[in-house]
Amino acid sequence: MYNNVGSQPGVVQPPTNTQPNPFGSAFQVAGSGLIRGGLGAYGGKILGSSSEYVQSNISRYFSDPQYYFQVNDHYVKNKLKVVLFPFLHRGHWTRITEPVGGRLSYKPPIYDINAPDLYIPLMAFGTYVVLAGLSLGLHGKFSPEALNLLFIKGLLGWFMQAALLKVTLLSLGSGEAPLLDIIAYAGYTFTGICLAVIGRIISGYSYYFLMPWTCLCMGVFLVKTMKRVLFAEVRSYDSSKHHYLLLFIALVQFPLFIWLGNITINWLL
Amino acid sequence: MEKEFKVPPVSFASVGNPAGQNLQNRRVPIPPFQPNSGIPFMSFDIGSAAVSTSSGPIYSGPGIGGGGSVNFDDEEPLLDELGIHPDQIWSKIRSVLNPFRVNHTVHKDSDLSGPILLYMAFCLFQLLAGKIQFGVILGWIVVSSIFLYVVFNMLAGRTGNLDLHTCTSVVGYSMLPVVIFSAISLFLPQGGFFGLAIAAVFVLWATRASTGLVVSLTDGGDEHRGLIAYACFLIYTLFSLLVIF
Numbered sequence: 388m389y390n391n392v393g394s395q396p397g398v399v400q401p402p403t404n405t406q407p408n409p410f411g412s413a414f415q416v417a418g419s420g421l422i423r424g425g426l427g428a429y430g431g432k433i434l435g436s437s438s439e440y441v442q443s444n445i446s447r448y449f450s451d452p453q454y455y456f457q458v459n460d461h462y463v464k465n466k467l468k469v470v471l472f473p474f475l476h477r478g479h480w481t482r483i484t485e486p487v488g489g490r491l492s493y494k495p496p497i498y499d500i501n502a503p504d505l506y507i508p509l510m511a512f513g514t515y516v517v518l519a520g521l522s523l524g525l526h527g528k529f530s531p532e533a534l535n536l537l538f539i540k541g542l543l544g545w546f547m548q549a550a551l552l553k554v555t556l557l558s559l560g561s562g563e564a565p566l567l568d569i570i571a572y573a574g575y576t577f578t579g580i581c582l583a584v585i586g587r588i589i590s591g592y593s594y595y596f597l598m599p600w601t602c603l604c605m606g607v608f609l610v611k612t613m614k615r616v617l618f619a620e621v622r623s624y625d626s627s628k629h630h631y632l633l634l635f636i637a638l639v640q641f642p643l644f645i646w647l648g649n650i651t652i653n654w655l656l
Numbered sequence: 657m658e659k660e661f662k663v664p665p666v667s668f669a670s671v672g673n674p675a676g677q678n679l680q681n682r683r684v685p686i687p688p689f690q691p692n693s694g695i696p697f698m699s700f701d702i703g704s705a706a707v708s709t710s711s712g713p714i715y716s717g718p719g720i721g722g723g724g725s726v727n728f729d730d731e732e733p734l735l736d737e738l739g740i741h742p743d744q745i746w747s748k749i750r751s752v753l754n755p756f757r758v759n760h761t762v763h764k765d766s767d768l769s770g771p772i773l774l775y776m777a778f779c780l781f782q783l784l785a786g787k788i789q790f791g792v793i794l795g796w797i798v799v800s801s802i803f804l805y806v807v808f809n810m811l812a813g814r815t816g817n818l819d820l821h822t823c824t825s826v827v828g829y830s831m832l833p834v835v836i837f838s839a840i841s842l843f844l845p846q847g848g849f850f851g852l853a854i855a856a857v858f859v860l861w862a863t864r865a866s867t868g869l870v871v872s873l874t875d876g877g878d879e880h881r882g883l884i885a886y887a888c889f890l891i892y893t894l895f896s897l898l899v900i901f
Binding site: 452453455456457458459460463505506509510513514516517520521523524529531534 | 789792803807810811813879880882883886887890893894897898900901
């Protein structure tokens with residue numbers, strides 16, 4: 388980004404980016420350094436005309452991602468316990484709401500164990516990729532390309548899980564849960580899968596016990612969470628349809644886990 | 657027959673050349689075999705054109721001022737011009753070498769030339785092991801530093817002030833244990849249990865170094881130390897996978 392190219396020699400051009408950060412306050416922390424520094428001269432020109440449009444749409448689809456990263460050690464430990472052993476969770480599953488500026492909003496994850504967060508899914512996904520690489524390597528099949536393939540496979544699995552949850556919500560008449568919530572709930576499956584893969588690495592036979600176990604746990608966790616989400620979001624309560632869909636969610640976990648847990652180099656299984 | 661040019665022809669020998677304004681558009685400096693020609697318009701200021709690898713503004717183009725002349729003896733040494741300071745790099749590397757107490761004051765201004773050096777050393781050791789992975793390692797360094805940047809800034813919220821340059825610098829310098837590990841693993845049997853145990857030691861060393869650096873160089877990281885440590889642990893385990901297998 389050479390500001391002085393083509394300008395008068397000896398005249399220093401002031402930076403031209405006076406536009407507000409186009410992605411709104413949500414990205415201001417993470418993006419401000421990169422966007423202001425990196426896109427300095429061009430950001431204003433390229434995104435100037437459409438910045439308001441982009442800003443309104445992005446904030447419509449992505450609620451503030453900062454909310455999902457307000458975690459601490461205590462929350463992470465307890466949330467992992469809830470995700471991996473959901474039947475041991477004695478408390479209720481509803482999220483605590485607090486009135487903020489007239490609208491009802493949920494408390495951030497530090498204060499509420501039932502709130503979704505994005506830190507655990509991200510780390511679980513990374514752990515899954517690393518463990519999958521380790522497992523490939525122990526069987527002699529490691530290569531960086533295989534790791535890239537596993538990364539894409541994991542992303543696809545995450546996407547499919549999120550799509551499943553979203554379709555469930557939509558088919559019951561309202562899909563108004565925030566997108567990042569759905570992505571967070573979908574990402575919790577990777578914790579269970581990591582456990583299954585660790586089991587597989589340690590001893591081959593324990594995999595056949597651990598895998599259905601974590602599958603079941605994940606199914607229970609998702610059912611309980613989605614029940615609460617549906618209860619909060621959907622207006623009409625159609626009992627039998629709800630229950631069939633929740634059962635379907637729990638059952639679909641099995642093929643998904645089998646597909647993701649079986650770490651090989653080819654796409655299918 | 658002589659053509660009539662609007663531009664009077666340039667004669668280098670004269671002082672105070674009136675054809676100065678025509679040659680301002682040229683970006684090529686006059687070659688320095690006329691040291692005392694005293695051409696007023698042509699002072700290609702080499703100092704400001706240095707591609708500085710420190711975290712200063714790197715988008716300033718060549719500033720063309722008036723007066724002065726290009727003198728070969730007045731040029732800066734090459735390393736200073738490029739912004740590479742070997743003694744600084746060496747002191748930073750030495751600070752990472754001690755796994756128990758990382759001296760973070762020398763890392764205050766981040767630079768990328770040390771990480772590039774460590775990257776080349778890493779690729780060299782991998783090459784000696786028979787694996788040609790230059791592109792892979794570079795790509796993974798870029799991706800993992802972006803990952804750490806996003807995770808840290810999201811966790812730290814409004815008070816976080818890690819920028820990508822510092823992040824890449826920290827990730828790069830903390831690769832030193834992995835580089836040492838790849839050198840050592842040339843002499844170890846491939847894939848054995850011993851290799852895994854040693855890998856764990858080096859990965860923990862690298863994690864400790866990078867977490868210490870990140871937390872002490874920025875503002876908002878103190879209460880999230882364990883969370884950031886886990887992210888760094890993932891990054892260096894990934895690189896150690898490349899070394900072991």
